[in-house]
Amino acid sequence: MASFTLVDVAVVKGRETEFADRSKTNFLASRKEAGNLRFDVLQSRDDPAKFVLVEIYGSPDDVKAHKETVHYLEWREGVADMMATPRKGVQCTCHFPSEPSALLGFWNTEPCGWLPGAMDLTLETASSCSWHLSRCQLCKLGNKSIRYSPLPYIVAVFNCSLWVYYCVITMETTNQDLTPNGLINAAGALLEICYVLVFIRYSRERASVIYQALVAIGLFWTCILFFEVVLPLLPDWNKHWDFHWGGADVPLKSSLCGVVTDVLNVALYGSPLVVMGTVIRTRSVKYMPLPLSVFTCLQSLLWFVQGSLLGNVTVWLPNALGIILGAVQLIIYAMFCRSTPEARDVENSLTLSPSCVSTQPLAAASA
Template identity: 30%
Template sequence: MKSVEEFKPDPYVATILNCAMWVFYGLPIVHPDSLLIITINGVGLVIEAAFVTIFFIFSNNKKRKRICFYLLIEIIFMAAVVLITLLVFQTTQKRSMFVGILAIVFNIGMYTSPLTVMRMVIKTKSVKYMPFTLSLFNFLNGVVWVIYALLKFDINVLIPNGLGTLSGLVQLILYAWFYRTTKWDEDDKAPAQQVQLSEI
């Protein structure tokens, strides 16, 4: 039976809120001329929603309840942010500032959400439940957005993605450091062995 084992949903659920916040930030009523921010984060939102759905399907009941709870909180929070932004702030400058600050906070949250896994990596000296691709793409994502932020000089994009680049780099260093001490199960090694056998 397929299972998510000890993998945590935290980074993926955090990314949903992050993408939703940036999509809202990029709307013309909040921060005009931000089509790139909307499209990239819109695609990210769809991808993360699909990923969380798959994660949900293969999770046990405890993790499913946790995912549902987090998503409910995120929906309520986003609705409150939209209402406050549209009702309280009358100019796009003020809306950009308010939503930008929140987007910074949640972008940092997205990048640091693997800290829960990083703590387990250090404690167990194993990277078994720290997906390499997540760490790599967190790092690459941060680098690309830092370049974008420097070109357009958008401080709201620069701050969290600069920190995200550092967080991704730390994750990659941890992965490299503890990869050799990781005890892999036979199930983890099976695909690699099958590839080797099929090549012979």
């Protein structure tokens, strides 16, 4: 994580020529680049690690191509709320959906039309770390998450945990070795729990996130209670219902659990396709990250091979569907990747409002 300290200085009035004069005393004017953005910076001559990010020019293509999208509008609204009640040490972050590289932050000294003018704010620290890992970014804006639902992550915790349970009960009653499946899904469950905790930490609707998490926990333990307590009390089911999902030697409990995990797994594999309408309408694939689609195909292919070697339909069937869903995502990406607006096409004259900018990426994976 890169960490930078913004020095305590008064707001510099005017444009670039005026703060170039100021830089002759304590600061050195320079221009830095971070991802698709360019920053005009006043860097301390005494301590190079301290600088004031003065103005930002250009922005990711989201702003030009989709100025009226809810992401941009909520970002403006959030910054306006922050500026309405300035306080020392205020930090906020900005949502740039298509920006996978690290951003620093900026200090804007020029009044904007939708704000009452540049305000005397002291931003004491700014840190950013952006790493595009997988299907979704969770960004915080003024200590709130922006229209990202925690539900996919909560469902992923449910799915991975149920896979661990399935592997344990199946290995207890059969000779199938599902140790890799269990270990990988255990790691995935821990990772997804971390993501849910991030949602809880930064969401203003914290109670709603906690409620959804508690519902998922309740559903998980309801399933466990059914498989471990209720199902054994129904001997006729085991006697008369010849249902062996996952292999001829797989008992009913494992078979039913496998069906539930398969449904959840297919839903998670196909989750990037929920933005297909947006991709087709905007002719832009920035909301459909390529790494996720590639690894969906690759992961599905590997698990499909493993499931086929084991002869376990619970493993190979959802991953066969995952290969198809991943291929559909890659086809859609290939169709619209060339029509996605480039960052260089963005108007360089656009100046945004004061804030510290950082993006916090999150990844969600299921085996």
